[in-house]
Amino acid sequence: xxxxxxxxxxxxxxxxxxxxxxxxxxxxxxxxxxxxxxxxxxxxxxxxxxxxxxxxxxxxxxxxxxxxxxxxxxxxxxxxxxxxxxxxxxxxxxxxxxxxxxxxxxxxxxxxxxxxxxxxxxxxxxxxxxxxxxxxxxxxxxxxxxxxxxxxxxxxxxxxxxxxxxxxxxxxxxxxxxxxxxxxxxxxxxxxxxxxxxxxxxxxxxxxxxxxxxxxxxxxxxxxxxxxxxxxxxxxxxxxxxxxxxxxxxxxxxxxxxxxxxxxxxxxxx
Amino acid sequence: xxxxxxxxxxxxxxxxxxxxxxxxxxxxxxxxxxxxxxxxxxxxxxxxxxxxxxxxxxxxxxxxxxxxxxxxxxxxxxxxxxxxxxxxxxxxxxxxxxxxxxxxxxxxxxxxxxxxxxxxxxxxxxxxxxxxxxxxxxxxxxxxxxxxxxxxxxxxxxxxxxxxxxxxxxxxxxxxxxxxxxxxxxxxxxxxxxxxxxxxxxxxxxxxxxxxxxxxxxxxxxxxxxxxxxxxxxxxxxxxxxxxxxxxxxxxxxxxxxxxxxxx
Numbered sequence: 001x002x003x004x005x006x007x008x009x010x011x012x013x014x015x016x017x018x019x020x021x022x023x024x025x026x027x028x029x030x031x032x033x034x035x036x037x038x039x040x041x042x043x044x045x046x047x048x049x050x051x052x053x054x055x056x057x058x059x060x061x062x063x064x065x066x067x068x069x070x071x072x073x074x075x076x077x078x079x080x081x082x083x084x085x086x087x088x089x090x091x092x093x094x095x096x097x098x099x100x101x102x103x104x105x106x107x108x109x110x111x112x113x114x115x116x117x118x119x120x121x122x123x124x125x126x127x128x129x130x131x132x133x134x135x136x137x138x139x140x141x142x143x144x145x146x147x148x149x150x151x152x153x154x155x156x157x158x159x160x161x162x163x164x165x166x167x168x169x170x171x172x173x174x175x176x177x178x179x180x181x182x183x184x185x186x187x188x189x190x191x192x193x194x195x196x197x198x199x200x201x202x203x204x205x206x207x208x209x210x211x212x213x214x215x216x217x218x219x220x221x222x223x224x225x226x227x228x229x230x231x232x233x234x235x236x237x238x239x240x241x242x243x244x245x246x247x248x249x250x251x252x253x254x255x256x257x258x259x260x261x262x263x264x265x266x267x268x269x270x
Numbered sequence: 271x272x273x274x275x276x277x278x279x280x281x282x283x284x285x286x287x288x289x290x291x292x293x294x295x296x297x298x299x300x301x302x303x304x305x306x307x308x309x310x311x312x313x314x315x316x317x318x319x320x321x322x323x324x325x326x327x328x329x330x331x332x333x334x335x336x337x338x339x340x341x342x343x344x345x346x347x348x349x350x351x352x353x354x355x356x357x358x359x360x361x362x363x364x365x366x367x368x369x370x371x372x373x374x375x376x377x378x379x380x381x382x383x384x385x386x387x388x389x390x391x392x393x394x395x396x397x398x399x400x401x402x403x404x405x406x407x408x409x410x411x412x413x414x415x416x417x418x419x420x421x422x423x424x425x426x427x428x429x430x431x432x433x434x435x436x437x438x439x440x441x442x443x444x445x446x447x448x449x450x451x452x453x454x455x456x457x458x459x460x461x462x463x464x465x466x467x468x469x470x471x472x473x474x475x476x477x478x479x480x481x482x483x484x485x486x487x488x489x490x491x492x493x494x495x496x497x498x499x500x501x502x503x504x505x506x507x508x509x510x511x512x513x514x515x516x517x518x519x520x521x522x523x524x525x526x527x528x529x530x531x532x533x534x
Contacts, residue, residue: 011351015351017351017355102350109321109322110347110350
């Protein structure tokens, strides 16, 4: 078969590789809603700062009130300039990220050009929409944030943040986006900080943006049992990445430790 | 008629002649190891000839552009699906050439009522920690040849031998990228010159046994300068030190001119 569109999902279907579970949108008559306790992800956030996008995520994965895993990676690099931050079911989210990564590469390799920003966003929309039957069943729902540095942007800062709803609609967020169960606690703080704080997020340098993101993750962990902040017993820090025109950079644990000790653990003296 | 063995052999041989005629004018491709991976170089005229197939695999070809496109897509599709289904580490050049491309080309070559692929391919693979690294070339009849250090494809068998000889006479180990590029370009001229001479000889109806490959550097450079008036150097690397999983990179034009300008 010749695939003229460079569409990886079509290629997989043509080769009989099923990527999504074929569930009906409603449980069978007489059946019950899922009785499995699914693993879920929790707080991720992205802010547009001076050089691009800074994105952070906690490390906890929970199933009900059980902590399943304390080292979950929720910021998934898709290509050299984009990151998918996941909240929701990791089983679906990791697969989504994998399909996305392979789709972008397949398009570039087969069509001999990079997939456009709009094309990348549409691909993710389609994945989320095709996941709708699962989401309606109450399992496997994913609401991600997609952050990218757009090299073709007219703006001097090509950092862009998009968030999605469960049906796959994407919205561009000018300054920041949050997702996951802990996000309700920090969305308002971000709004406040961006509007009345010392400076707007877009003017912050990497250091300032890192402090903001780590503090907010700490705040989310304070109120949301499914979000972990810094875990001193096992020395686990949240993950933070920057996306700039030079590509994606992971902030090292040493760097996070430094920022954490200087600017997150300190509070007003009493 | 063709069910008689002799007729069948004759038909296959006619096919061989036909395809070789079609390929003769092709611009050679040179594959060479350098100190940070593998390099593929050719001189192209408007149409791209070197392609990314997968994280560690690159492909180039001479022949009919529609055939190149069909087989390139087949290689890309197969590698992409395999890489997705299990792991990108399970995609290997050996499997791609021996299980997919080779048999496909052979089958259509011998199906004498159908059309054959007019193609020669040269593929390169950057190994994981040095293992499985090297080049594999595919002939129009589906035969496969592997070489760890260098490999060439050209318009004719003679041109390929001349190019290989030129390469084996040169120092090829641990070359930096610009020296490797220069050597590859000289090798390209050796193959190209021979191809041109043979095509001329054919059209004059003469025997071409007298054509000797040029190996004098000044002469090679002269021809290269001449060819670059109408053609463009195209090069790509599979770069071991590249930070991404994806090791393929087309050489930028300023990178190429930096390596060539003072030298030529």
